[in-house]
Amino acid sequence: MKGDADDPKALIREAFNIEGITEPECRTVFLDWALGIPMDQDTQLVIQRVLEQYKAEPQDHPMITTLKNGLEAMSKPKRRGGWKSRPRP
Numbered sequence: 001m002k003g004d005a006d007d008p009k010a011l012i013r014e015a016f017n018i019e020g021i022t023e024p025e026c027r028t029v030f031l032d033w034a035l036g037i038p039m040d041q042d043t044q045l046v047i048q049r050v051l052e053q054y055k056a057e058p059q060d061h062p063m064i065t066t067l068k069n070g071l072e073a074m075s076k077p078k079r080r081g082g083w084k085s086r087p088r089p
Helices: 011-017 023-035 043-053 062-075
Strands: none
Touching: 011 023, 011 062, 023 062, 043 062
């Protein structure tokens, strides 16, 4: 294992090591990382643990911002449209 239980491919760690990484690049890393989280894990809890792990990093780092945005986005329910949102008889 390259990373740890919450970041097995060490994608988040590497994002912090890339000098001058931008927010769009961090979003790409985040998406790749998030797709690797097993379905049986609570993604919000994993993001919180990762944020705790990197709390010593500058809080204006784009990866911190991206993780916080991911945490916020996951807590907001999304409206479902189409036939899935209609009441069934």
